[in-house]
Amino acid sequence: MALIAPSILSADFTNLSQQIRLAEMGGADWIHCDVMDGHFVPNITIGPVIVKAARKITKLPVDVHLMIENPDKYLEAFADAGADYLSVHVEEVVHLNRTIERIKELGCKAGVVVNPATPVNSILDIAESINLLLIMTVNPGFGGQKFIPNSIRRIEEAVNLRERLKASFLIEIDGGVNKETIIEAKKAGVDIFVAGSAIFDADNITAATAELKNLVK
Ligand code: DX5
Numbered sequence: 001m002a003l004i005a006p007s008i009l010s011a012d013f014t015n016l017s018q019q020i021r022l023a024e025m026g027g028a029d030w031i032h033c034d035v036m037d038g039h040f041v042p043n044i045t046i047g048p049v050i051v052k053a054a055r056k057i058t059k060l061p062v063d064v065h066l067m068i069e070n071p072d073k074y075l076e077a078f079a080d081a082g083a084d085y086l087s088v089h090v091e092e093v094v095h096l097n098r099t100i101e102r103i104k105e106l107g108c109k110a111g112v113v114v115n116p117a118t119p120v121n122s123i124l125d126i127a128e129s130i131n132l133l134l135i136m137t138v139n140p141g142f143g144g145q146k147f148i149p150n151s152i153r154r155i156e157e158a159v160n161l162r163e164r165l166k167a168s169f170l171i172e173i174d175g176g177v178n179k180e181t182i183i184e185a186k187k188a189g190v191d192i193f194v195a196g197s198a199i200f201d202a203d204n205i206t207a208a209t210a211e212l213k214n215l216v217k
Pocket residue numbers: 007009010034065138139140141142143144145174175176177194195196197198
């Protein structure tokens with residue numbers, strides 16, 4: 001069975017607690033926090049303050065996706081805010097092995113993220129050290145975008161890489177996940193699905209979460 005990680009990027013921030021509760025009632029497994037700095041991606045969203053709020057609201061694992069320049073500078077702040085998973089973009093980190101070790105030292109599970117045009121193979125020599133590989137299925141920066149079709153091949157590559165190396169990282173995808181795209185992605189081997197607009201733009205957040213959950217059980 002795969003997991004559903006609603007992305008609060010698309011939530012109504014005037015009532016974040018109620019939005020997260022509604023997703024939890026639909027069977028959400030993780031809460032995904034999309035952190036953006038307006039440099040690494042052309043959008044500015046949330047920081048440690050909102051992660052801290054999400055931490056207070058939910059008992060579910062808080063899955064923090066750092067779409068920021070120089071993430072090494074902020075690892076402690078997000079770990080202190082309560083991140084369970086802390087993921088950094090391979091495109092942004094020069095000493096990735098050191099960063100992954102630092103995330104673990106801080107007591108978080110360590111994730112690496114690849115953008116749509118970054119080869120999955122680029123994580124080959126860190127694969128045995130990470131807990132999570134996040135494959136971007138849209139160009140990061142905004143919710144509500146279209147799933148990039150060659151992502152299915154990339155998911156399959158990640159599954160094959162994990163098997164070949166006898167690694168144990170989980171495979172997560174993020175972007176354009178909905179009741180149509182989730183089917184093929186699940187078959188390809190995804191473990192965790194981030195979904196923002198498919199859940200929080202729905203008329204019924206609980207039903208939309210439950211529908212995605214049913215499709216991957
Ligand atoms: C990067 C963000 C979005 C978000 C998912 O842009 O990470 O991908 O989480 O947004 P939806 O599910 O609306 O595509």
